[in-house]
Amino acid sequence: MTNPSPNRPLSVVLAGGGSAGHVSPLLAVAAKLRALVPDAKLLAVGSASGLETRLVPAAGLELALIDRVPMPRRPNADALKFPMRMRRAIADSRRILREARADVVFGVGGFICTPMYLAAHRAGIPIVIHEANLRPGLANRLGARYTGTIGTAFEQTALRGSVWVGMPMRAEVADLDRAAARPAARQALGLDPGKTTLVVTGGSLGAVRINEALSRSLPALAESGIQVLHITGAGKSLKDQAGNLLRAPGYHQVEYVDGMELAYAAADLMVCRAGAGTVSEVAATGTPAVFVPLPVGNGEQALNAGTLVRHGAALAVADKDFSADWIAANLLPLLRDEPRLIAMGDAAGRHGIRDAALKMAELVVGAAR
Template sequence: MTLSVLLAGGGTAGHVAPLLATADCLRRRHPDARFLALGTIAGLEARLLPERGYAFVEVPRVPLPRRPSADLYRLPGRLRRGVTAARHAIEQIGADVVVGFGGYVAVPGYLAARRAGVPIVVHEQNSLPGVANRLGARWARSTAVAFPGTPLRGAVHTGMPLRSEITALARDPDRAARRREARAELGLDPHRPTLLVTGGSLGAQRINEVLGACAPDLLDAGVQVLHASGRGKDVALDAGVDRTRYVVRPYLDAIDTAYAAADLVLGRSGAGTVSELTALGLPGVYVPLPIGNGEQRRNAESVVEAGGGVLVADAELDAAFVRSRVVPLLSDPGALAAAAAAAASFGVHDGAERLADLVEAAAGSRS
């Protein structure tokens, strides 16, 4: 029997990246499988899914407001249109299973699947689940979570489905050689302790400002820095800063190469970042995004408590913190090695395979 999968989860990289990793894993296992994704024209999926060879159908965004607002009054009509579009997609592909990753397009997918009697598999990326996946988990045959302890009914810890470049690096038998190669590729010194700084594809202005101001302290300690500033953003460096040792790039096309070069990573604590760093055994200085419902802080807490990194609030990231916590860590090979081992103890390399197992089991339950 040819496997037929409807995928639901778009809008942000946090939903689209694990969706693509899972779909790629299933396609490797089932080369003749059929896939269709629910998405919106405005979401990242409109570009990323076709680039990887996956078709998607547009469904209306269905925001689930947490408090009274205009969106609350628009909800019934949006929901009806969304569920109708999702039901047509289920029928179009003859779906054996609906796999949801949260976000605005997941709710119509879950509701349509329930009404059609199609098994549901939910994957929740954050340690504090969103509204869509809390709803989907009520009806799911299997609920997978990236972090242990995520409060969802019947949750199974599978870890995060990771892109193939990250899993390949995690399994590299000679990471030391790869580190030297990566640093050479990036124009860095193969032997200096290396800090990777990133605020994601859009950058983080506060991180840019604080780290740029601390460049002399880092370089005086013998450290070199690779800093992804974000497109359209810059890092202000004093005229005397050696730009061959404090390297600023707007964007890193090959993040796996940057990870391979790094001893320590300073950045946000989105679920994908925490999952990638722990899979690679990289300690992190986590600066949670200061908006949302606190999920980024929750994502990093367990790793940090075990010694796999440092957690600092956005408002508390300043020059004094960098000098007192980041510079000493980078200057102590033993402390870095211990933090790396602690981070690796949380890492999951095969999250896509574990989730694919649940998808196959759910699809098989229908036959």
């Protein structure tokens, strides 16, 4: 096991990437590490195909790349190549750790973390893990064999030796006062400050089902006088038959919002997937929500949403049931019910955790020392 030398700065390698759900908590912890140990050397490790290639440098953090090696789910050509590709990724990970003179590895899960955990374990470097989902992913289940320093976003997450810390998130989200920020947020997003506002997002990659259902609901939403901010996802703009961006009264669409705190502040109600980061941010900001869990994987999104739904802070609807008819029967009445929206927001806020990034940064520093 390595120990930081008193003659050089603490060196932390932060592993994870792909979607914003992995990159955002990684960057939140990195920011708190900078605050705790200003001279620390931080290096993020991701893949060339993930959002980290844009978000990590934008945060002023150095990024190293290794190949993303998904675990094959069936016998095919990829399965035959998997052992060789994994050995190469582990070798690349060991080289990165050696060159960084890493004192500790912090991982948030995903394909990038598997070789990084294995390389760190073989090199005797302490590992710290954050698990975002209620049902742990494969990489973090593997990494948990090699460390007892694990933080989880959800209290019910079952990982041996873990502690419940919440979801690390950017200070702009964690410290958000929605009511105070609402006028400026709506102005920044080009919205009418005085209109009831629905924010719809399928996450950074978008959600076809959500986008299609909303597009069919635009006449009813326009007739109701409700304005909509629709965050369609990268490359998923809605267009009319002439190829122009879809337009309707009160309807505003963008592919991506840099700074989701603006969207939370602007929203009277949010429709969204139930990724762990989104569920945690909805709670921390006290935003009423309708969750449409992604119907693939191991069902973790429906589990993620469960606590807020049970406590009246949110609604959940199955992806297959989210339609223009469901919006007319359920969403429009909810948007007109201001007391219920206020009660939902209050309930969400009571289940939010705002200091998880600091807790994880303290675990990282403690493991290194």
